[in-house]
Amino acid sequence: MFASRFYNIVIPVISVILGLIAGAIIMLLFGYNPISGYAALWNGAFGDLYFTGETIVKVTPYILSGVAVAFAFRTGLFNIGVEGQVFVGWLAAVWVGVALDLPMILHLPLAILAAAVAGGLWGFVPGFLKAKFRVHEVIVSIMMNYIALYTCNAIIRSVITDNEDKTENVAESASLASEWLTQLTFSRLHYGFLIALIGAFLMWFILEKTTKGYELRSVGFNQNASKYAGMNVDRNIVLSFVISGAFAGVAGAMQGLGTFQFMSVNSGFTNIGFDGIAVALLGGNTALGSVLGAFLFGTLKVGALNMPSAGVPKELVDIVVALIIFFVASSYIIRWFLQRSKKEGK
Amino acid sequence: MKQRRFFMIFALLLTIGLVLGACGTSDDTASSNEDGGSEDQNDSSESGNEGSEESTESESNSDFSVAMVTDVGGVDDKSFNQSAWEGLQEFGSNNGLEKGQGGFDYAQSESDADYLNNLTRLVKNDFNLIFGIGYKLNDAISQVSERYPDRQFAIVDSVVEGDNVASITFKEHQGSFLVGVAAAMKTESNKVGFVGGTESDLIKKFESGFRAGVKSVNKDIEIEVQYAGGFDKADKGKLIASNMYKQGTDVIYHASGATGNGVFAQAKDIKKNDPEANVWVIGVDRDQYEEGQIGDNNVTLTSMVKRVDIAVQDLSTKSMNGNFQSGVIKYGLDDDAISVATTNEKAYTEEISNSVNEWKQKITNGDIEVPSTREELQTYLDSL
Numbered sequence: 001m002f003a004s005r006f007y008n009i010v011i012p013v014i015s016v017i018l019g020l021i022a023g024a025i026i027m028l029l030f031g032y033n034p035i036s037g038y039a040a041l042w043n044g045a046f047g048d049l050y051f052t053g054e055t056i057v058k059v060t061p062y063i064l065s066g067v068a069v070a071f072a073f074r075t076g077l078f079n080i081g082v083e084g085q086v087f088v089g090w091l092a093a094v095w096v097g098v099a100l101d102l103p104m105i106l107h108l109p110l111a112i113l114a115a116a117v118a119g120g121l122w123g124f125v126p127g128f129l130k131a132k133f134r135v136h137e138v139i140v141s142i143m144m145n146y147i148a149l150y151t152c153n154a155i156i157r158s159v160i161t162d163n164e165d166k167t168e169n170v171a172e173s174a175s176l177a178s179e180w181l182t183q184l185t186f187s188r189l190h191y192g193f194l195i196a197l198i199g200a201f202l203m204w205f206i207l208e209k210t211t212k213g214y215e216l217r218s219v220g221f222n223q224n225a226s227k228y229a230g231m232n233v234d235r236n237i238v239l240s241f242v243i244s245g246a247f248a249g250v251a252g253a254m255q256g257l258g259t260f261q262f263m264s265v266n267s268g269f270t271n272i273g274f275d276g277i278a279v280a281l282l283g284g285n286t287a288l289g290s291v292l293g294a295f296l297f298g299t300l301k302v303g304a305l306n307m308p309s310a311g312v313p314k315e316l317v318d319i320v321v322a323l324i325i326f327f328v329a330s331s332y333i334i335r336w337f338l339q340r341s342k343k344e345g346k
Numbered sequence: 347m348k349q350r351r352f353f354m355i356f357a358l359l360l361t362i363g364l365v366l367g368a369c370g371t372s373d374d375t376a377s378s379n380e381d382g383g384s385e386d387q388n389d390s391s392e393s394g395n396e397g398s399e400e401s402t403e404s405e406s407n408s409d410f411s412v413a414m415v416t417d418v419g420g421v422d423d424k425s426f427n428q429s430a431w432e433g434l435q436e437f438g439s440n441n442g443l444e445k446g447q448g449g450f451d452y453a454q455s456e457s458d459a460d461y462l463n464n465l466t467r468l469v470k471n472d473f474n475l476i477f478g479i480g481y482k483l484n485d486a487i488s489q490v491s492e493r494y495p496d497r498q499f500a501i502v503d504s505v506v507e508g509d510n511v512a513s514i515t516f517k518e519h520q521g522s523f524l525v526g527v528a529a530a531m532k533t534e535s536n537k538v539g540f541v542g543g544t545e546s547d548l549i550k551k552f553e554s555g556f557r558a559g560v561k562s563v564n565k566d567i568e569i570e571v572q573y574a575g576g577f578d579k580a581d582k583g584k585l586i587a588s589n590m591y592k593q594g595t596d597v598i599y600h601a602s603g604a605t606g607n608g609v610f611a612q613a614k615d616i617k618k619n620d621p622e623a624n625v626w627v628i629g630v631d632r633d634q635y636e637e638g639q640i641g642d643n644n645v646t647l648t649s650m651v652k653r654v655d656i657a658v659q660d661l662s663t664k665s666m667n668g669n670f671q672s673g674v675i676k677y678g679l680d681d682d683a684i685s686v687a688t689t690n691e692k693a694y695t696e697e698i699s700n701s702v703n704e705w706k707q708k709i710t711n712g713d714i715e716v717p718s719t720r721e722e723l724q725t726y727l728d729s730l
Contacts, residue, residue, distance in 0.1 A: 050470070054463055153575070157545075165546055186493060188462070264458060265544065267418075267576025271457075305463055309447060309471065 007338070008284045011331045015282075016296065018334075019324030026319060027312060037312040044306020045299040051306075053187025057259050059298030061086070063196040064251035065276025066283060066290035067203045068244045073285045074207055075240035076220035081126055081141025082248040083273025084148030085119040087266075089249025091152045092118035094256040094263040095160060097170025104173040111174045112195070112253050119249015120242040122148060127241025131234035137241070145269065153265045166264035176258035190258035197291070199247055204287035206243070216240050248273060278325050297321070410666045412437065413451045413473040414658070415464040417480035419577050420454050423604040425631040426577075426654060430479045430502065433655030437662045447471050461486035469494050475665045477502065477658060481548050487511065498670050500661055502654060503548055509672050514657045517678035518548075519555030519718040520709055521650040522599070524686045525628045526559020527705050528648050529597040530567055531698045534624055539570045539590040541609055543577040543602035547719070552601035552630070552650075554723040555716050561727055562705070562714075570595060574605045583608025591616060591625055597647060599628040606630060610637045613645040626693065633687040648694050649687040656683050679710050 024034035045055045065082050072079035079085075093115040100107060126140035160167050169175075176190040207213040218226045219236045227233050251272060256263055279297055283289025304317035327334070414430055416423075421431040434450045443449035451473070453464035461483050468476050469490065476497065478487040481504035488506045491499045500512040529538045540556055542549040553571055560567050570590055574582040583605040590598055591612065598613070600606035606629070613625045617640050627638060629649030638646030657677055664670055677683030686702055688694055708714050717723040 044467070048470075050466060054466075058459075163545070165544065186466075259459070265575075266458075267544065267579065270459075302463065305453070305460065305467060308451075308453070311446075 007335060008286075008289075010338070011334050012282050012284065012289070012293075012328055014334055015327035015331065016324050018327045019320055022323045022327075023316065023320030027316060030316075032312045032316075033310070036310045037307055037316070040306050040310035040312065041300070041303035041317065043303075044309075045303035047306070049185040050187045051302065053181070053185030053189035055298050055302045056193055057188050057190070058302050059294050060190075060192045060196045060258065061251040061254045061272045062275060062279050062294035062297050063291050064199050064247050064254065065272050066279030066294050067200050067287060068247035068251065068273075069276045069280035070283065070285040070287070070290050071203050071207070071247060072240055072244035073280060074220050075216045075236065076223070077127075077130070077237060077240055077244070078138050079123065079126075079141055079241065079244045079248075080138055080277070081123065081144045081245070081273070082251075082276045083269050083271070084141070084145035085122045085245040085248030086252040086255070086270065086273050087145075087148040087152045088122045089115035089119040089252030090256040090263050091155060091252070092249065093174075093253035094167050094170055097174035097257055098160065098168050100174075101171065102173060107171065107173040108176070108257070111170070111257055112250060115249040115253035115256070116246040117249070119252065120246040123241040123243075123245020123248070124238065127238040127245075130241070131237040145273070149266060149269065152263070156263060156265050167262045169261045170257055174257055175261060176254070177261065188259050190254075192254035192258035195250065196254065196294075199250060200287040200291050203247070203290075207287075212239070248276075251276075278321075281325065282328050296324075410441075410475075411443070411448050411450065411473045412475045412477070412662050412665070413453065413468045413471075414477035414479055415453045415461060415468065415483060415486075416455055417461075417482045417577065418455055418457065419480075419603045421452055423577075424607060424634065424637060425603045425629075426652075427479050427603075429632045429652070429654040430477065430658050433658035434477075434662070436655060437659045440659075441666070458482065462489060465490045469497055474498060475500065475662060475670070477661075479654075480504075481546065498665055502657065505674055512661055512670065512672050513674045514654075514661065515674060515676050516652050516654075516657075517676065517684055517716075517718075518601075518650070518652060519551045519558075519716045520679050521652065521684040521686065522552045522555030522601070523559035523562075523709065523716045524702050524706055525599055525648055525650045526556040526561075527563055527702050528686065528694065528698050529556075529599060529626075529628060530560040530563035531701060532626060532647055532693070533567060533597050535594045535596050536564070536566060537568045537570065537593070537595040539572070539587075539595040539598040541583060541586050541590075541598060541600040541602050541606065542571070542573040543605055544575060545573045549573070549601050550720055551718045552599075554718055554720055556599050556601075558717050558723055558726050559705070561730060563701075565730060574602055577603035577605055579605045580608035580611070584612045587612035587627075596624045597626040597628065599630070599650070601630045601650075603631075606634075607637070610634070610645065614638070614640040617641075617643050617645050629687070633689055635687065635689040638690070644690050644693065646687075646690050646693075648690065651685045651687050653677070653683045653685070656681075679706060 027034040027037050044051060046052050068082045069079055093111045096111040096114040122144060125144060126137045129135040129140050130137045156167055157163055176192045178191055181189045207217060215231050216236055219233055223233050275297055279290055279293040282293035300317055300321055307317060414434055416427040419427045421427050431452055438450040445451060453468060455461055455464055465486055476499050478501045483501060484504045484506060487499055487501045491508045491511045495510055498510050500514060502514045505513040538560055540553055542553055557569050560569055572586045574586060583602060587598055587609040598609055600609045610627055613627045616623050616625050621643055625645055626647040627645050628647050631652045633649045633651050635646050638644045709716060717726040
């Protein structure tokens, strides 16, 4: 038990280091200075309060989308539909934020709840189809992404606004933005970060501390055994997808109520959901791991914008990120090496 | 176990996708680096030619720097953003500035979320004047300009209020009207098409002008209008063009940035298989003659040239000399900031050219008011 936990921590760390080293080698090969490149990356992400704030802004939805993917995966389900669930959550939150006029203590929770419900509904469809008809959830959830994207665009265009590109800003009573955080950092830093951390805590709590969570994990380990033990596998599959979708929906709410305060017509995916898959993978499908993974991804993404100032093309950061995922994915190789060297040591 | 293996395979696919994706775009940077490189060469050759003059010049201007933030199209979109970047490069080489901090530079946005970040980063890098290229940066520019009132900003194609913001707009409807005339003269099937980026007020301006131009020549010509839903969707542009050409449309005007590259690709495919095919594309923003070259043929009939580069240079020079001017600056046919390209002499015949010039005269004289919205278009069409 200790050994497997040890490996779960060590392997992502080694993967990240290997990824960074490989990135440095690539920079060297193309004639860039890797030290100044990584220094620019660091400064771009944490150089001053503004950039630190923006990094946290970027991290916030990643935490929730990572948690969403990880949650479903612990139940043995693969939710690629996080992207779409983010969209519907974003739309629902903004819609509630724009259309209603309530005191903040009701309005803000209602907007976030609406996002969670919308995301949950969007997750319900693939979950239900999987449980009822054994339709593979990957295919359904991918399709649901496109439905979400274009439906949201259509609703923004013709229902919420009159053929505008974006909605109005959400009412102040539904906004997560904070005056003093903005004053402090000049960035778009908002309270959503706390909500993301609460989300991660909730995931841990549900899975590890409740009976239902035990059932969900059990279904993830072995469906047949769970059924034999008297659990309702189908219901657990649907439930898992709904909770996963709710997390993703709240990730969308972070964008809508915090970062942007509105929703615009999107011509493509935001990649929050897809990056969530990588975040969850890096975090070993745990709550804490997702938070750490989200931090790494957010830092890389925001810092990358600053890399051209050191002459390094920022596409290189995409390569480094890809390499990190690659090394995590090939964790069997790292594990094999570690075990082998241990044996030789003995 | 099966799930886990599946997860691994998917992760691997994701990785490959990321790597390949990164390769794709790193190509762009390679080319933009090339641009930068040749720019440097220009600089050095220039300093060789006019040594003393250059040194005094760079001394006086060494404290001025200018940068721009692209929208999602990127500086190699062969259209709008590229034109602006060319303007900045030209400005830089004329004034002995170097690419990078303290000279001239650009920041590329991968998504709408990057605008504010990129702008703020350029402010922090102490650029004096910062351009936001494209109406999509409207919100970001207005936020940043409020936060940094002592800096100068400019936005192209949109209007932002503020004492430190210049809003550069163009009378695209006039240019679109003229290429509409050209399209109407060129079409044999009496069917022409329009491909727009997103259905925004700006692109509707192009559409309205174009439709008015076509109908002014011949009321019976059918105009098919389609929007791709984005300025970076070359695949969708190709699909739309393919459908239009199949239905007999022979001239397509695109106002869709990099999406238009797909329109060109489709026209060139058709032309490649059948050199006699009667397919034409009308380019936008820059003279897109080079885009249309396929073998000995060229599918670019003409282009609605919108000299973003002139506007960018103009304002940069003013700002450098301390004459920064906030408020709305309009460029149109009169300033030659909007024009119709005549590079494809084979296709763009004398006859077309003469008639375009006639209409141009009428517009500049004020004989006709070119519609810039769909409502105005309706009134215009009713009056024909």
